[in-house]
Amino acid sequence: MAEVDGFREFVRERSPALSRHAYLLTGDHQLAEDLLQSALAATFRHWRRIRDDNPDGYVRRAMYHQHISWWRRKRVPEQLSAAPHETAHADPAEATALRLSLAQALSRLSAKQRAVVVLRYYSDLTEAQAADVLGVRVGTVKRHAHDALRRLREIAPDLIAGERSPR
Structure with a gap:
């Protein structure tokens, strides 16, 4: 008991x-x-x-x-659009808008890329710790992080720069 x-x-x-x-x-x-x-x-x-x-x-x-x-x-195929999809009910608060943008950007990453980004930058784990959690090599974590950040720069550059672009 x-x-x-x-x-x-x-x-x-x-x-x-x-x-x-x-x-x-x-x-x-x-x-x-x-x-x-x-x-x-x-x-x-x-x-x-x-x-x-x-x-x-x-x-x-x-x-x-x-x-x-x-x-x-x-295995739902990814559908790309010319511009990131805007949320219909965006909260006027800046923090909420940033959180929605982050969630939207993360949803456009592959599952493995999203897992690496969450572990490395949200959970603040080292590459070795993230590799251990995912059961992969450190090089795989580095590759997924690199690809994820490159993808985030393309789809949500305002998140990477730490600034929100005016709407």
Whole structure:
């Protein structure tokens, strides 16, 4: 019973941060909830083995792998347009507009690129740590980060420059 209580405490403490990671990966609140639930279910099955190691990293890795698995099954072809799509209901607050632009730009990256960007620049992990979480080589993380940043510069240059362009 103490194991279950320990897992409950972990979920209670870490769910908000893990939920934000899931949302940044999926760009959709409902998918993020499903992704987090799947990862937590996998974590619970192995809780006895991982509880003293790095359960946070285990959940993140489970989320990234599950998300990539979903993405591979879905394989929706990317549709490019001449200009980034504007959101219909943009909040006038600058912070909200920036958050929407970021979510939109992230949604236009591949699942692997998005995972690398979230790990490197949101979670502030090193290349080696991101490679460990994703189960790939450091060179793969570097390649995906390079490709993702190049793509972000094309589709959302205002995010890279740190400035919002006037509408």
